[in-house]
Amino acid sequence: MSPTERLERIEQDQQAMFVDQEPVTGELSLAEAIGRGLKYNLEARVRRMETALALGQTELSSYDMLPQLAASAGYTRRSNVLASRSEIVDASSVPSFASTSQDREQTTAEVELVWNLLDFGVSFYTAKQDADRRLIAEQRREKVVNKLIQDIRSSYWRVAAAQQVEKQLEIVLQDARDSLDDARRIETERLRSPIQSLRVQRSLLSLIEQLETLESELKVARTQLSELAGLKPGTEYRVDESVVLAFQPVRFEADIENLERTALMNRPEILEESYNHRIAQRESRKALLRMLPGLEFFASYNYSSNSYLLNNEWGEVGAMVNWNLFNLFSGPAAMDLAEQRELLAERRRQALSMAVLAQVNLAMHQYGTELGKYERAQEMARIDGRINEVTAIGVENSAGSRMDQVNAETTALMSELKRLRAAAAVQDAYGKVMTAIGVSLAPEAIEDNSLQSVTQAVSARLETLERGPEAVVDSI
Template sequence: MRYLNALGAAIVTAATLTGCAIKPQPISGDERLKSMMTDQSEMYSKQESIKGPMTFYDALARALKYNFDHRLTMMEAVLQDTQLSVATINMLPKLTANAGYLGRQDQLFSESQDIFGNRSLRQSTSQDTGRGVADLSFAWNILDFGVSYFQAKQQADRVLIAQERRRKVVNNLIKEVLQAYWSASIADRLLPKLVPVLEQSERALALSKTIEDGRLQPVVGVLEYQRSLLRIIDQLKKLKSDLSVAKPKLAGLINAPMSTTLVLANPDQTPEPPELKVPVAELENLGLFYRPELREEMYQERISRTDAWKEMLKVLPGLTIPLSVNWDTNSFLLHQMWLEAGARTTFNLINLIAAPKIWKSAQTQIEVAKTRRKALSVTALVQINVGYQQYLRALDSYKSSTELSKVDQGIFTAVSNSADNDAGSELERIHAATSALASQLEKEQSLSEVYAALGNIYASIGLDPATGSIENVNVRTLSANLERNMDRWYKGQLPKLPKIAAATPVNLSAK
């Protein structure tokens, strides 16, 4: 009968588990809609409103405070710090408390048998059918403590890695905001002039075709005029297309709604781009010292070294020291509360056999980390040199386009002051006006490229202008701090490497 009851219980349990099978549950449309509306309401909440014209430093400050990529890395750093606290707690001994009730249907009667097989005692019991039990146990395993200690050290390095990854995002934000802001500034100042000039150019092109059809001027001269005008019109349209997306990009970087009308603090005159008068060798050394990826790999190497010691520690015998206070309501016990203590050691012999393999694997991880850091160092040097050459090229292009803009502006002024008012002179005036605007746009675009190249250099070096905490400061204060730091960079006052006694900085590019 008992076996039938047990079989029936097993069948009922199996049927219950089958009924509890998990099936895929797609998110409903209402849930997606609710999530979408919640995200839209929270994406731009808890931000300072944009007041007045926005400078570049205001834009960068807003990007550092509100850009979600940056905020994500900051949250990841906080998460790693929280996990460090957990890893530190794991080093503590184990302290557990247990309490419960034990009961049985029949009394626990038993009898004894001597060596000859004779029953020596009558059936008796020393345990109540129902009793309460509790204990408070303290256990400390020296091997577990050592492993937890090394794990906590590794987690501390992961906290620093998270900070370096935040710095990398900051570097990329500087580069992207530099380019987007100055492109948006150009768009603000020159797009209003671009539309009427394009309309005039289209009319001039149509008029030149009429002159060509009527054979009013030499055909070759008219066709050359059309070719020149078409090239300028195509150039203007491409520049207009590039400039039109600058403000949406900037709005995305500073986490402003796309419908926001961004008013920029445009200067009265186009500022001259800063000239970075720093030797490439100094930039290389700065990059090898400050680059976030290289510093991250140094921490990864340290984690690998710690992992080697942690794995070898597991080979050693473990010593456990248990200590507990126990309580039992069994009425047959003379002492219902008692203290237990002891010591126990364990030794996994398989780990001892595998120790050479474990050590070799750990050493290989260290070498991989070293090699990866060296490979990233070479990549950093290449990026710094390429970025510097791009900066020089952008600066040279700006100077050339500035001279060309002066020439085209002079031609437009001369043509506009001409006394002739015939159709040919009007075509020449429109052509000159279009060329002058195209040259000015090209000059301004070259200025944007200079700042973009500077941003590439700063990013390839790994400089971070946001010193200190940015969470508890407002946009205006952070903007002023960024302006002070970056103004020194523009003047060539980059951070200096710390001096080490009896050590000479090595220029790797010279080897």
Template structure:
């Protein structure tokens, strides 16, 4: 076969292979079976390795389950681990490069050459070669670059700061989860207490409403009076139904926060209500604690250091780069006098035009620092506002609990009076149902006021940024973790929120 025909055949085969490779890069949609399998796998991973619910759940156990199994918190844990791994990867980039190589070289003819005189341009040597057509090559080289070392050094510091930022985000998620649990738990407990009574009263109200309609049709009572009773019953049904929906939502929210598997029966521990704490720390001390502990402020501080490293890297690239190379080489060329040798090199290079960037980098560094400081200061001001509003909201929530206790006492007395005055006639039965409805609504309002006060306390605790967890929660079971959360919360509250070092009382803030 002629040489040009052989080359054409090789070219055609190569083109066919490239085209077939490009065709295989067409987008491949996920099949329905793959999608179903993904759903099954994801659902299994959502609830994998969870401790079963065997006893009534206390508040601290609910918090422990939420923090141990909450998917958002687990995601932040993985992000922290990823940041740590990336820091370790960056630290290895500071090491010199040690490259081992092996290869095979060949050609279909001899390389070689001749030489001509510089002055007379006459050929002085006949064509010759000093290289075999086919030979093997080996090498082991060590190289080190000053610029690469400096960039890797700053990158490693950046990754370390980003790891700390990830830890602060994990802290914030943990604090938010605890706040959400505190808000949902007491509403869910109120639902567990009230829903059976609400359901019973709704059934009685529907029966009374049916009786009232029958009395209207038979003319047993004046029409205006019976319609007024029906209106009162319908209002009671509406209010009770709305409150019942709120109670159901609270239970569903708490179950989702704890990542309980579907159809898991959730029973909360119906223990006596804890006493609402009275704040003993002054507003100035609370603000100082928030500036010291809030994860967002610490994250902004680390972000400023990351931004500073970016500008330091840009400046490092302006200066001369020193590269050192040392290596061992082997060539199987039989025509070479030395088939193996050691190679050493030292090179200094610098892009002089890059020095023109120095004034702009200095200006950018100043602007970046001012921007980072202003962002942190603005965030600090927002946090101080949160602390003041949170403290005031908690005080108002405590007052609302006191008012709801008084309302519940009055409605309890009215219910007792209606029960004592009940007669065997329709009007008294309807009045008793209305009294029971008012009493249940008062109980709901009292439970809602208490849960709101707990939520306000949780927001105040969260606005200060106090920690609630041990270093590693995966090593603790739910019971141990619940005890640790209980101990930590009590310790933080007793030392930092309820009393001061000077024993000064808390002054209600003015907005």
């Protein structure tokens, strides 16, 4: 491809990636962010197209079970007459006159219907296998969609947490920079000992570095959320902070055995291996069918313009048995191979089931751990907030230094951000519990494909998820 062709491709791709996207109006809610991801995320689009392609392959395979209906027509012309002589067997060496039974020019037509019983059986099982492959494509799409929603939830909470402290961050960062300028001036004017001034500057530079890292994380989180939600990079938007302000962790006493049973029944990975096992079973039946003789029925309508024929049109029906005897030798090996694949699929499903059980228990343990971290971070933020208030009062009463206040402000800001991150971690861990037990985070029914309908369906789904795993399991 020439550079011009590559540039044209780039322009076409950039236009196609963001075509027909509804602009962000107002604050971006969590439900809308997930809805945009489901509707506009390019990877989700690819998975939807793969599922549609698998459905088309399933429909195409079903046509292989139909009989073959073939129509043909032709024209022939010889350069001379098709003449022949016959010999009388009981009177040797007595030739007959030359004769012909075919015109030099003739046209023919034929319509033939052929149905092979063996091909029908093989095509029947192939269609069933393709139907299972379509179900596998759906399970893989669901797994990708669940991961997409999980990533959007995590990124959204990080953006909301960073946005919550954004203004305070700018104030504290400016105070730290002003304090650094004062410390440098004090060192220049030798108002304090050099070592003391340098230590103050070093502490302030360390604080500024931490604050600038937080500022950078806000921009990174926004970019990640834009990518996941299918927004064009550089799009300006603000998220709805009420989801952070109204955060209350979900507390529940779950029956772990019930959750494990739900996971084994609904996890996309388990269902995928179950379909693979069924495909392997049907491959064994196809191998058995190929060892049998094929019974073929046919019916045809024929026409020939040959003037020597008494009947220029005629119908023909018949049956034929054909059998590839070499299949008797290769058949047992094919059967053994199919049975080994079937056994492998079964063992893979069992191994995956063991991993799923471990994931359920691990997700529950992680959720409890993150919940404890959030409670400690909440208490730490409260304490550091009080320290900041007391320090500010002390500075106003000349009982403390500006450096102490900057330290207290920074520590309080970091503690608050840590609390918000802990809240995001709790939400992320809860989403992993839902994913571990096989609960789809995507809405089941959507009225139409508009962004508003998708957002409303996602919002209703999120409300259901907030009632706890047992309530979600009961609603399945």
